[in-house]
Amino acid sequence: MASFRDEAEIDVVAGKGGDGTISFRHEAHAPLGGPDGGDGGRGGSVIFRASTNVHSLLDIGRRFRFVARNGGPGGPRAMTGRSADDLVVEVPVGTLIFDAERGNLMRDLATPEEELVVAQGGKAGKGNIRFATSVVQAPRKATLGTMGESRRLKLELKLFAEVGLLGFPNAGKSTFISRITAATPKIADYPFTTLEPQVGIARVGDYDTLVVADLPGLIEGAAEGAGLGHKFLRHVERCRVLLHIVDVSPTAERDPVEAWEALEDELRRYSPVLAEKPRLTVASKCFEDDGWEERLANLEAAVGVKVLGMSSILGQGVDEVLRAAHKIVRADHAAPDHSGAPDWFREQGSAPGTAGSTEISE
Incomplete structure (x- = not known):
């Protein structure tokens, strides 16, 4: 329901x-x-x-x-x-x-x-x-x-979240947010398991937190309303930093480079302002087989941006991703505006799809 x-x-x-x-x-x-x-x-x-x-x-x-x-x-x-x-x-x-x-x-x-x-x-x-x-x-x-x-x-x-998770269906967004927060999104190996936004509070270090939103997966044509279309994209507008999560596992449904380019194109077509938001590219499902380093390097070379590797299942690389996002968010807080996550959201420790927070040490 x-x-x-x-x-x-x-x-x-x-x-x-x-x-x-x-x-x-x-x-x-x-x-x-x-x-x-x-x-x-x-x-x-x-x-x-x-x-x-x-x-x-x-x-x-x-x-x-x-x-x-x-x-x-x-x-x-x-x-x-x-x-x-x-x-x-x-x-x-x-x-x-x-x-x-x-x-x-x-x-x-x-x-x-x-x-x-x-x-x-x-x-x-x-x-x-x-x-x-x-x-x-x-x-x-x-x-x-x-x-x-x-x-x-x-x-x-439009949700208030500091960190928004971008990615095509099955990119690993739901597994990531369930790892770092107490949110319990539906996780399964088929498209659009996330049909509604899930928001959780991730603790970074001993004294700070990040509000993270797992947003429904994209498909081509979302900027024109295909799939979940604008229902997905408008929630991204208030986020301070976007994590572009790309599946680099051997069983990925699409080539990682093509997936990265397609999602970036959707953002540009939907809103030039949105396309200028700070973004981190994250390769998901790393550390889980012998070839992940080569696939991550190929993605990084093709797209020309730094790519962080992580495995939400194994918990490896997750801390580094959170710290990188935290650094951007806190730098942005130096010049606050109404488009960011308000203090009450972090203090109350609850939101749609979350029952608390899980600590991630810094």
Whole structure:
């Protein structure tokens, strides 16, 4: 049963303002009477709040419609109607809110506790006491409360992770994250075992951590939406460093050089900005047979970049990969921006697909 969802389309409806009331005083001690109709109450607004307690759009997408309460009508004796409470909807940090009909981005809720009023509550109507003048002393006029705003919204979640794992299906990403964190992704020898992002916390040394995201595997044409397409690629955008994992085992499904070139091409076609992100090329499934060194050297010579070798199953080379990623992330933290993983994510030690962290000594 799916426990993660990164897209949802919903309707939000703010509450109507309460109507003003027409009323006149009838007390014995006020023989001349006079208007005493009160104003209505304000309608409730719908507010989205970024919360560290929510990690998926699953529950929001199931509900479909969010409706705030209406304001109460005014009463006699100048009594104001009750204003409705705002409806506050908690969404994951990193949620992008779009107006579904116009297609414009309303807000990127990238900071914990950041809020956005997505539908403003209706204004209260005025009671007849508001219309009394020296000329019109007994007005029989009141106004109705206005309708609250209503919108259809499209929500998209971009994960906050410091390290994103890139690679074609069966490249070894899931095995790697299960080795370094307490995340438990599905691991099997067939494509797309990772159908939803898995996030884990890897400890580096005694005092630091890295938030690592195992993202669904790519195929050619992902930049045009093939396979998991944009559902995969948008989660990469907030990562500070990308680990491009390439299977160099004798049983690899495709030539390592071709795999490396194909994935790099997908990134460039999807986003030139994304293609400029710091990346480490990692050869997976090394140390497991006698020919791994030659295959790693061939890959390194062909692509022209430094390639780190590791075996997640044997645990060899894993520390070196984490330290290299950690060095880039911490250097990038010297100039922080909203696109990176926030401190709360590391401090809380839990996220979708993880139950804690596993220490990797430095």
